Structures are given as C-alpha cells and as structure tokens.
Amino acid sequence: MRKLDKNKLAFLLFGIKFGDSRMQRSLIIVKPDAVQRGLCGEIMKRFENKGLKLAASKFMLVSRETAEKHYAVHKEKPFYDKVCKYLSSSPVLVMVWRGKDAVELARRVIGATSPFDASPGTIRGDLSMSKTSNLVHGSDSVETAEYEIPLFFSEDEVLSYDLCTDDWLE
Template sequence: MEQTFVMIKPDGVQHGLVGTIIQRFENKRLRLVRAELRQLTVEQAKEHYRDLATKPFFNDLIAFITSGEVMAMVWEGPHAIKAARSLIGATNPLESPTGTIRGDFALELDSNIIHGSDSLESAEREIQLFFPNLHPAKSVS
C-alpha cells in the first residue's frame, strides 16, 4: 500500500467541489485515511511550497493558498500517488484532458483546484507537515 497527500485548494472548497472530488478518489478505489478542513497559516503555506520559494509567483501562491479553507487529505491504495496524479490532471488546467479534476473544473493555472504529491518523498513530507501523528505507508514494490 502507498499513501499520498491531496489538498483541495480554496477555489475548490469555495465552489463546493469537495464532495465531488472525494467521490472521484473513492470511485478509483482509493481509501481516505485522514481529512481535515483547515485554514493554512502563511508559515504552513511557505513550508508546504518551499520548493517554489525562488519562483516569481511564490508570494501570489502563498496569498492564494491562505485566502480560504483547504481540504487536506491522505489517500491510500496501490500506486496511490500515480493514481491520484492521473485523477488530478496536468498543473495547467488547459492542458488537462476532460475527465480529470483540473480538466473538468479549472480554467487558470493560478487557481487550479487541487494539489497532489508528485513522488513518494514529497508525499511523506506533506503528510508529516499536515498530519504529524500519521505514519505514512511505504510503497510496496
């Protein structure tokens, strides 16, 4: 089993997409391990997006992700990271096919509805950042 971190961003929460998005993950037969609706602090947001700190859009990203509540979640299943990324779609919603979350619900790169871990290392880091008492399951090869 493998665990991954997924976060519905403020635009997804504000547009009432939490239930629809959760249903897509459940339909993929992933299991919801933890979920929490929360407001991120600037410090939490900066730590979450620390790999993007040198990018010119970093401050706008932090302002956006702290602008409203997010739904932080941990999902589990075989190849959970790859399965979640497939459900989510490309970072740029205009490059995401219909049938993906971003392809169906987002139009702009800077408000693209959802975040998902892109590797086992980032999943472990993000799960510990948001759910420090949860011990992530490792991938079984």
C-alpha cells in the same frame, strides 16, 4: 461457474494492477477555489471511485508559515509569494489517500497542472477554470508525500484500516 481472480477483477473494475507496486500515501489539498465553488464532495468521490482509501482529512485554514513550508521547493520562483498567499487565503480540505500506486493514481485523477492541458475526465480537465487557481494539489512523488503529510497531520491522525472489499482487490 469459473471464479474470477481478484487481481483480474481489480484491473477490470479500476484499471489497477496489483502485485507489482507497493502501498503508498498521497497528500491531496482541495484548494480555496474548489472549496468556494462547493466541489469538495465531487473531488473526494473521484479518488474513491479509483479505489483509493481516505486515511485522513481536515478542513482548515492553512497558516502562512505552513504554506511557505509546503511550497519551499518553489521559494526562488516568481510565483512563490502568490501561491503561499493563495493557499492561506481561505479554508482548504487537506486529505491523505492510501492505495497501491496512490501518488501516480492521484496525479492521473487530478490531471495536468494547467486546465488547458488537462484531459477530459480529470478533475482539472472537467472543473478548473483558471491556470493559477487549479482546484487541487497532489503530491508529485512518494518522497514529496512523506514530506508534505507531517506538515498537516500527526502520524496518529493518519489511519490505516481495512474495507470489506480489500480481500477482493489485493
């Protein structure tokens, strides 16, 4: 019987190509609308199913100050106040996911910003009902993730660990 190369297995199982990318971290926020609808578990499952590894999680109320820092890039835009108020209006689930190409992979799992443009099979395409309350935030670049993560987690809260399947997928 021929042994299957672990990189080929990873591609077949998860659509992930290893060796041409590096380990990344991505900040994911399950927003108030998703928490209120009881979608936290469904959303987490989608990231795990894509081979990402949960490195940190926190169920919390985001302060207005933290929301403003998080959305600082949008400060001059007309929706800035509304998104800051929304993010701090109700509990959210804040997470850090790790993996090869984690930022891009997480963005594909999430889908387009507008649920009307999001593909079926994505979180927003399948579950979102509103353009403004679009269920989840995901870092849009490695640099953004490295800015966002310390807003919610200290470095010792973000774990790095091995899974029994890691040897198969690296």
